[in-house]
Amino acid sequence: MRQVVVIALNTFRENLRDKILYNLLFFALLLIGVPVLLADLTIMEHRKIVTDMGLAAINLVGVIIAVFVGIGLVSKEIERRTIYTIMARPIRRTQFILGKYLGLALTLLVNVSIMLPVYFGTLWVYRAPVHGALLQAIELIFIELLLVTALALFFSTFSTATLSATFTLALYVIGHLSTDLKGIAEKSESETVRMAMKAVYYLCPNLEVLNMKGQAAMGVSVAWSYQALASVYGLLYVALLISAACVVFQRRDF
Amino acid sequence: MDAILIEGLTKKFRPGWPGLPSVIALAGLSLSVRQGEIYGFLGPNGAGKTVTLKILLGLMRPTSGSAELLGKPAGDVEVRRRIGFLPESPYFYDYLTAEEFLSFYGHLAGLDRAHVGRRVTQLLDLVGLTEARTRQLREFSKGMLQRVGLAQALIHDPELVILDEPMSGLDPIGRKQVRDLILSLRDQGKTVFFSTHIIPDVEMICDRVGILVKGKLLATGRVDDLVSHGHTQSVEIVCEGIDAETVPDIRDASTRVLRQGRQCLVVLPGPKRLEEVLAAIRACGGTLVSVTPQKGSLEELFFKQQAGPTNEQAERKA
Numbered sequence: 325m326r327q328v329v330v331i332a333l334n335t336f337r338e339n340l341r342d343k344i345l346y347n348l349l350f351f352a353l354l355l356i357g358v359p360v361l362l363a364d365l366t367i368m369e370h371r372k373i374v375t376d377m378g379l380a381a382i383n384l385v386g387v388i389i390a391v392f393v394g395i396g397l398v399s400k401e402i403e404r405r406t407i408y409t410i411m412a413r414p415i416r417r418t419q420f421i422l423g424k425y426l427g428l429a430l431t432l433l434v435n436v437s438i439m440l441p442v443y444f445g446t447l448w449v450y451r452a453p454v455h456g457a458l459l460q461a462i463e464l465i466f467i468e469l470l471l472v473t474a475l476a477l478f479f480s481t482f483s484t485a486t487l488s489a490t491f492t493l494a495l496y497v498i499g500h501l502s503t504d505l506k507g508i509a510e511k512s513e514s515e516t517v518r519m520a521m522k523a524v525y526y527l528c529p530n531l532e533v534l535n536m537k538g539q540a541a542m543g544v545s546v547a548w549s550y551q552a553l554a555s556v557y558g559l560l561y562v563a564l565l566i567s568a569a570c571v572v573f574q575r576r577d578f
Numbered sequence: 579m580d581a582i583l584i585e586g587l588t589k590k591f592r593p594g595w596p597g598l599p600s601v602i603a604l605a606g607l608s609l610s611v612r613q614g615e616i617y618g619f620l621g622p623n624g625a626g627k628t629v630t631l632k633i634l635l636g637l638m639r640p641t642s643g644s645a646e647l648l649g650k651p652a653g654d655v656e657v658r659r660r661i662g663f664l665p666e667s668p669y670f671y672d673y674l675t676a677e678e679f680l681s682f683y684g685h686l687a688g689l690d691r692a693h694v695g696r697r698v699t700q701l702l703d704l705v706g707l708t709e710a711r712t713r714q715l716r717e718f719s720k721g722m723l724q725r726v727g728l729a730q731a732l733i734h735d736p737e738l739v740i741l742d743e744p745m746s747g748l749d750p751i752g753r754k755q756v757r758d759l760i761l762s763l764r765d766q767g768k769t770v771f772f773s774t775h776i777i778p779d780v781e782m783i784c785d786r787v788g789i790l791v792k793g794k795l796l797a798t799g800r801v802d803d804l805v806s807h808g809h810t811q812s813v814e815i816v817c818e819g820i821d822a823e824t825v826p827d828i829r830d831a832s833t834r835v836l837r838q839g840r841q842c843l844v845v846l847p848g849p850k851r852l853e854e855v856l857a858a859i860r861a862c863g864g865t866l867v868s869v870t871p872q873k874g875s876l877e878e879l880f881f882k883q884q885a886g887p888t889n890e891q892a893e894r895k896a
């Protein structure tokens with residue numbers, strides 16, 4: 325466990341010293357606060373935009389960080405050969421993978437924690453209603469970020485950063501369309517298309533399950549049972565991906 | 579128990595593309611390193627030195643054969659607590675300062691906080707980087723990285739130190755410091771196993787060497803033995819007051835005679851007829867200036883090995 329913590333904290337420190345992270349955070353804060361500049365809108369429209377944009381910004385910037393830092397978590401260590409001195413220490417490969425993952429998860433958590441008060445501050449300035457539903461949506465966004473990080477980490481254990489980015493982004497998009505894919509599958513005439521679409525639907529994580537932004541922005545809470553089930557669904561996927569990453573990484577030569 | 583015991587190690591790399599030939603990096607390597615000695619692992623580029631070290635550290639798995647460190651199979655996680663490793667042209671986290679970097683490895687090695695702090699200070703001092711301790715590694719020169727890499731390998735006071743080309747990238751003073759460091763490790767009872775293709779480094783400090791060529795150990799033993807048995811040692815005699823060329827005894831016994839002003843240089847192929855030649859010089863009224871046995875260097879042996887082992891060497895291997 326100690327080894328995992330050492331790696332995680334060092335990964336967190338690496339992220340903190342990455343200037344790109346600050347640019348992204350700045351960008352997010354801008355997105356959250358920027359509707360100020362949109363003129364010619366009624367107060368009601370303004371409030372709605374602030375609420376929607378903020379959630380979208382928290383989500384988008386989180387995903388960008390999860391993907392672009394996540395794809396380098398392992399592949400960068402191998403390409404830069406920093407892995408040699410690490411793996412020559414009394415540390416198991418699974419501990420290394422877990423540590424890298426938790427390091428980035430911590431970065432994302434801190435990131436969301438910084439955006440959250442700014443978001444609520446903006447809402448307050450506009451007198452937009454602040455619901456518990458927003459927090460629920462943000463919790464599910466965070467689960468999505470954990471899932472995307474696990475996807476990026478998994479790909480990064482066996483392919484280069486560029487390929488991992490492609491795979492991860494592709495799965496992210498499919499993950500959001502997967503309900504549509506199922507719809508297409510049911511309507512399709514061809515048996516093969518139906519099977520293929522079904523396979524994609526069941527294999528890819530269904531990220532729409534974790535998307536409660538629209539509902540939350542209108543102030544509609546999610547049932548707690550749904551919230552819990554969706555979170556567990558996301559975390560199970562994370563566990564699956566990390567286990568797969570460990571299996572792949574275990575067999576690698578450096 | 580040997581510090582390192584390698585038996586019949588082979589490593590075959592599958593081709594990166596179907597149809598290309600596979601690479602055999604190690605072809606049945608066997609060697610042992612005793613505790614408390616400095617062992618030089620010598621070989622030309624591409625001989626398989628780095629592959630061997632990676633297998634020892636569990637970074638790669640061998641195709642066949644076995645390797646043990648301190649009595650535990652290579653790849654054992656716990657035994658790495660007692661081993662220090664410096665990879666070839668090391669790359670490190672460049673966003674860390676020298677201090678943070680060493681602490682990180684100290685924690686990974688399982689040292690407690692207070693102990694880490696103490697060791698970091700000691701080692702920065704040892705490798706001469708105390709001044710640079712709060713600078714980020716991205717600003718370090720190649721030699722400074724090599725030094726901080728050495729410090730990293732020693733942070734947890736390991737019993738067995740494995741170094742891949744520890745002198746590369748260092749200036750002459752740095753090389754000397756590393757040699758002294760390796761010698762002091764032996765004085766503390768540690769075992770040092772290092773790879774290199776720079777022969778004088780090996781000649782100066784190693785108790786034993788192994789010569790690796792194309793994934794096989796072609797010779798191993800004490801430096802002195804390899805050097806003197808490997809080929810004949812010539813003897814150079816300088817004398818005055820005679821024309822050595824004209825003396826038949828001298829001419830017959832020597833491989834070369836050179837005149838330089840009043841002095842003559844006589845080169846004998848070996849010490850066998852030395853007495854005879856010295857007597858002949860005196861008999862003709864010449865004065866002896868010097869007699870210098872030319873110790874063969876490992877370098878000559880090394881080149882000979884690369885050209886292909888002679889029968890004699892093959893025998894010695896057996």
Ligand SMILES: Nc1ncnc2c1ncn2[C@@H]1O[C@H](COP(=O)(O)OP(=O)(O)OP(=O)(O)O)[C@@H](O)[C@H]1O
Nearest residue numbers: 591601603621622623624625626627628629630775
């Ligand atoms: N990951 C790899 N994939 C394929 N071939 C490899 C790999 N690593 C090493 N080799 C091959 O194995 C052989 C031995 O390489 P190695 O790096 O051990 O040489 P070396 O003795 O360390 O040489 P140098 O003095 O240049 O460092 C070389 O032919 C090399 O091309």
Ligand SMILES: [Mg+2]
Nearest residue numbers: 627628629666
């Ligand atoms: Mg090498």
